[in-house]
Amino acid sequence: MEVGNIFEHKILDTIPGVRKDHQILISELRLRVNFDGDKDNVIYEVKTTKNEAKISKAYWRQAQVEMYAMKTDKLFIVFYELTERDYKNYFSEIETGRIKFLSVEYDFNFIENEYLPKLKYLNKCLNDGVMPDSEYVY
Secondary structure, three states: HHHHHHHHHHHOOOOOOOOEEEEEEEEEEEEEEEEEEEEEEEEEEEEEEOOOOOOOOHHHHHHHHHHHHOOOOOOOEEEOOOOHHHHHHOOOOOOHHEEEEEEOOHHHHHHHHHHHHHHHHHHHHHHHHHOOOHHOOO
């Protein structure tokens, strides 16, 4: 994970004009969303990997919340496959041919019917000072 964090900005630097490391707060929901990068209403979420680039359920859910917070339907997970050389030398140059952009489609139904009801419930529990039922924890 540490190596991934080190390479994140270098990977984003391959996208001209991208804004890095910002967040959106939606205070009424107590929601804070951190973005790796964005440009022209497109979100770029960087993931480094040693394996095949694939969108896990956790990555997909993260992408949905990021798109909801930014009010966009455009997000790419930017995969970069790390080599043994990268782990040994954090100053390795980024090889653009190793970057893969995988688009994630926005799922309005997931946000409206699964995510927001749970988030609102958790917010209410926090406001009321009570523990949530275990069914509301992912």
